[in-house]
Amino acid sequence: MSLRCPLTFRRLTLPARGSDCRHLQPFDLESFLRANGEKCAANWRCPVCNRPTPLDAIEVDQFVWAAAQALADVEEVRIDTMARVSPVVVKVCTDSQLSVALLMGKNRFHELSVRSRR
Numbered sequence: 725m726s727l728r729c730p731l732t733f734r735r736l737t738l739p740a741r742g743s744d745c746r747h748l749q750p751f752d753l754e755s756f757l758r759a760n761g762e763k764c765a766a767n768w769r770c771p772v773c774n775r776p777t778p779l780d781a782i783e784v785d786q787f788v789w790a791a792a793q794a795l796a797d798v799e800e801v802r803i804d805t806m807a808r809v810s811p812v813v814v815k816v817c818t819d820s821q822l823s824v825a826l827l828m829g830k831n832r833f834h835e836l837s838v839r840s841r842r
């Protein structure tokens with residue numbers, strides 16, 4: 725899943741989705757509001773799946789938001805069935821990423837070490 729907004733390709737600051745959306749990929753709420761601000765809110769549509777997304781159907785994804793904040797230099801993450809987030813592309817390994825790894829427990833370390841051996 726990309727941590728960039730599909731509308732602006734800028735990094736997600738507030739990842740959001742419509743309540744009817746069936747995809748994982750969020751869009752950036754601020755960019756969405758800027759892009760749609762001049763249209764009637766009843767006609768807003770999700771930039772990912774094009775479903776109707778009126779203002780009261782927008783939900784902020786706090787899980788992705790927390791991951792995007794913690795993994796500041798990561799462009800893309802993988803979320804597994806246990807809701808573990810792992811970076812797909814790591815440019816720079818920072819202290820914040822290390823603390824996320826600690827927060828998420830040793831499973832993630834195991835996962836990372838398994839993957840780096842391939």
Ligand SMILES: [Zn+2]
Pocket residue numbers: 741742744745746747770771772773774775
């Ligand atoms: Zn959607």
